[in-house]
Amino acid sequence: MRLILVRHGETDWNVAHLLQGASDIPLNDDGRAQARAAAPELAYIAPVTRIVSSDLSRALETAHILADAMGAEVVTDARWRERSYGVWEGLPEDVRKEDHPEDHHRWVNGLEPNVEGYEYNASVRDRALAAIDDLAQTEGTHVVVSHGSTTRVVAGALLGLELGSHGIGNLGNAQWLELTREGSGPWVLRSLNARPLDESSNESSYSSSGTVEP
């Protein structure tokens, strides 16, 4: 099985370094351009007939742009949604720090905050792994458009990293990671953020993702 997990294009909240989570923030024009720029490469390496997408609009619109370039259909699966950040969604970091100093401290030290509505790593992992189990019923290549935290958590789980590990870095906007598995053998990482970084890609969301999503 071959699995390509794509992160949505840029949104205004990405630019502003705000946590989006379950908030349904649309792509901005740069994000649409990123998806269009990525489409030929994806169509070349993974010419699928179906793309699975998170039902949040930033992922869904990215999926449609990619699918149009290869004549694929798009189906949504809410298990590929982003982790909910609960009451932290839409708040700048200094406000999160002021309102929830203890949780913010945990967060910057790589631990999970206990703020209302936050979805823990284990929950994110389990729903994404369940979605992958369903995909595995069909042989071949699967393309999924999802989100930064969800793709990082599930990729780490497939590779055997500790839950919550940052060993596998976040995807940049409209970048992807590729994993393969032969039969019941181990998952193998084939690529991560491998597309060239250029001025049109959101370098800030790529390089400083650690501060946005520790």
Added chain:
Amino acid sequence: MTTLVLLRHARTGFNTEGRLQGSLDVPLSEDGIAQAAAVAKRVVGEYGISLAVASSPLQRATGTAVALAALAGTATLVDARFTQRPYGVWEGLTWDEVRASWPFEYARRHEGLDPAIPGWGQSEDVADRVAAGLRDAAADAARTGAPTVVIVSHGSAIMLGLARLLGLPLTPSRLGYLPHGAWNEVRWEGGDDWRLKRYCAGVRSVETA
């Protein structure tokens, strides 16, 4: 925070013929020299010229590194810890020749395990050696303020050193094939906090289609 770019050397004649090199010191082919120049431009295009460059002592690595160091206006630091895993008595053979003479050990290798042949560099040893070099390179860069260090090394050496830093199992590998002239990027955040930022970058599949 320090960024290490782990770059696999450009092609040699042995690579083209499918012969195992390991510790054999095979130089770049003409094709490989051109590839090294193209890769150097690609790396500088993505990371700029503020680079430190380190390399395995083997010619196929230093030959790749000098092209990059020249563009960046810097020197290449050679570190033997970045050399390739020795393939022992298999060096110089093709995989078909290996399979014909060592079918059982070939099968083990094919499953990603260490074959029991004379002179083979054990995965654990190679991982420790390369990871020690990478940790020192990152610490040196953090001290001197170099933003990015490019380390030119070899397929197995890069894969094993990186797996060690990230805490991934070594055998069978959880990291896939890295083509010649492609690279990975790993960021050191201090202590044991290593984060893989890119894997298998520098491969332009659309343009070569």
